Amino acid sequence: MSRKIKRIALLTGGGDCPGLxxxxxxxxxxxxxxxxxxxxxxxxxxxxLYNNDIIPLxxxxxxxxxxxxxxxxxxxNKDNLFNYLIEENGSxxxxxxxxxxxxxxxxxxxxxxxxxxxxxxLTSARDFYRKGVxxxxxxxxxxxxxxxxxxxxxxxxxxxxxxxxxxxxxxxAESHHRIMILEVMGRNAGWIxxxxxxxxxxxxxxxxxxxxxxxxxxxxxxxxxxxxRLFSIIVVAEGAKSINGDIVISKIVEDSPDPIRLGGxxxxxxxxxxxVIKEHEIRSTVLGHVQRGGNTCTYDRILSTRYGVRAxxxxxxxxxxxxxxxxxxxxxxxxxxxxxxxTKDVDPDGELVSIAxxxxxxxxx
Ligand code: F6P
Numbered sequence: 001m002s003r004k005i006k007r008i009a010l011l012t013g014g015g016d017c018p019g020l021x022x023x024x025x026x027x028x029x030x031x032x033x034x035x036x037x038x039x040x041x042x043x044x045x046x047x048x049l050y051n052n053d054i055i056p057l058x059x060x061x062x063x064x065x066x067x068x069x070x071x072x073x074x075x076x077n078k079d080n081l082f083n084y085l086i087e088e089n090g091s092x093x094x095x096x097x098x099x100x101x102x103x104x105x106x107x108x109x110x111x112x113x114x115x116x117x118x119x120x121x122l123t124s125a126r127d128f129y130r131k132g133v134x135x136x137x138x139x140x141x142x143x144x145x146x147x148x149x150x151x152x153x154x155x156x157x158x159x160x161x162x163x164x165x166x167x168x169x170x171x172x173a174e175s176h177h178r179i180m181i182l183e184v185m186g187r188n189a190g191w192i193x194x195x196x197x198x199x200x201x202x203x204x205x206x207x208x209x210x211x212x213x214x215x216x217x218x219x220x221x222x223x224x225x226x227x228x229r230l231f232s233i234i235v236v237a238e239g240a241k242s243i244n245g246d247i248v249i250s251k252i253v254e255d256s257p258d259p260i261r262l263g264g265x266x267x268x269x270x271x272x273x274x275x276v277i278k279e280h281e282i283r284s285t286v287l288g289h290v291q292r293g294g295n296t297c298t299y300d301r302i303l304s305t306r307y308g309v310r311a312x313x314x315x316x317x318x319x320x321x322x323x324x325x326x327x328x329x330x331x332x333x334x335x336x337x338x339x340x341x342x343t344k345d346v347d348p349d350g351e352l353v354s355i356a357x358x359x360x361x362x363x364x365x
Pocket of ligand 1: 015016077118141142143183185190238253261262294
């Protein structure tokens, strides 16, 4: 056991994700019970590190949070301390304020920092490590699009919610003989649409990795009609695009490291289909942040707990500058330097797409 580490701190950055609280709980409990560390949390992600907004985390503080979505430490998806908006001589300017954060940690006696976040948050974690901070990263995102780990926590909760939404759309689609479109999140990766589509028995799955031809989607609906199936269910990833189209952007969030917010493809698809399909009503539903809220599923509670405990073990082993990851059945770790910016898309020729096609699901290609 490392003798030098006495106090550790955690922060959560980027969009919230089911399982954040489970990681906070696991880190805190393992750090206190196994290693006798004192544990603290910075509130509102890196902003809290800059403002020294720090609170103690104890066995009591983390009690009763395992199942809850969100983060008791709050989060921010805008604050990059290496390019941070501050007021200087009456005007707002961007400055590298990372030294202020490092000085805050030094004053509080923080020996190691556990950063829980997606690619943007982990990029800053890597940059703090380069400046000598003892950092351990934990990968978070419902999108499951980080190359360095087989599964990110939050993904399984999101697909459970999306699958439940598809089940619910089925019963109403069937009653009215409607074409129902469900838009799910996932940014530029189609994992949520693909896995919820298979589990929720969608007829059509549209994902960014396979540009769709609207005529092929119509063909699938017509084929179902010829078998007496007078309703159809389409799940579309927010980042999907047609063979002649672009991604659909819902808004630009200024100051966010990744300012583009996708959204609106379901409505576009509805309008495209309405031009050709006159016999059925076509309705779209955007699942939105519902897939990130509420309770964390069993799988994510366990994965988050495994990640959290391993993060503390890595602190004890002095393996700083690493990120915990899942490889097969094993919790492992990777250097942050190797993982930043590396995404994992759905393979159009991979097993999941292939089995979906073999059971008759159309990808509009
Ligand atoms: O990365 C997670 C995610 O939920 C994406 O699936 C989605 O595109 C984005 O975040 C939404 O971000 P925000 O919470 O800023 O709307």
